Amino acid sequence: MRSKKIIKLKHLIYCSKPTCFDFETIKSILTTSRENNSRTGLTGSLIYRSDLYFQFLEGPPGAVTDTYEKIKLDTRHSEIQKIREEITDRRLFASWAMREDSVSTWMWTREEVKSGILKRIKPHQALATFERLSRGADQFIHTGES
Numbered sequence: 001m002r003s004k005k006i007i008k009l010k011h012l013i014y015c016s017k018p019t020c021f022d023f024e025t026i027k028s029i030l031t032t033s034r035e036n037n038s039r040t041g042l043t044g045s046l047i048y049r050s051d052l053y054f055q056f057l058e059g060p061p062g063a064v065t066d067t068y069e070k071i072k073l074d075t076r077h078s079e080i081q082k083i084r085e086e087i088t089d090r091r092l093f094a095s096w097a098m099r100e101d102s103v104s105t106w107m108w109t110r111e112e113v114k115s116g117i118l119k120r121i122k123p124h125q126a127l128a129t130f131e132r133l134s135r136g137a138d139q140f141i142h143t144g145e146s
């Protein structure tokens with residue numbers, strides 16, 4: 001009997017602060033991300049607002065690590081802080097080479113971000129944010145199809 005090959009995945013969550021924030025910058029980050037991620041097998045979500053980036057990367061462990069190393073060198077953001085890095089067996093954003101999300105009303109106000117809420121967020125709370133986001137995406141897709 002052939003044994004089933006279990007492919008390990010990793011997810012990584014970090015937050016950072018944009019150094020420049022405009023439409024062109026976001027467009028350029030997302031275009032490069034989607035091209036590269038489709039090639040390397042990464043998926044995920046990038047939450048952004050002028051005062052924050054909050055990103056969820058998932059995929060083969062080596063690809064997640066290499067991409068995060070590149071992201072850390074990017075001068076379009078600063079104060080990069082890793083929040084969570086875990087081996088996992090499932091993807092939250094399987095059909096998104098990099099989904100883009102603006103900050104939802106249930107996330108954080110500018111005042112909260114300014115006072116450092118993301119620097120204090122617990123790893124499980126960060127994951128819960130993206131789990132909620134991914135569930136919302138699925139609900140939206142189902143609504144659209146019915």
Ligand SMILES: Cc1cc2nc3c(=O)[nH]c(=O)nc-3n(C[C@H](O)[C@H](O)[C@H](O)COP(=O)(O)O)c2cc1C
Pocket residue numbers: 029032033034036037046053055057067070071072073074076077098
């Ligand atoms: C907030 C932010 C998120 C990014 N996310 C990704 C990503 O998911 N994948 C990726 O390949 N590059 C991402 N980048 C871009 C990388 O920092 C880097 O510019 C890019 O990987 C270089 O690609 P290249 O080696 O093809 O030139 C991101 C950059 C920023 C500022």
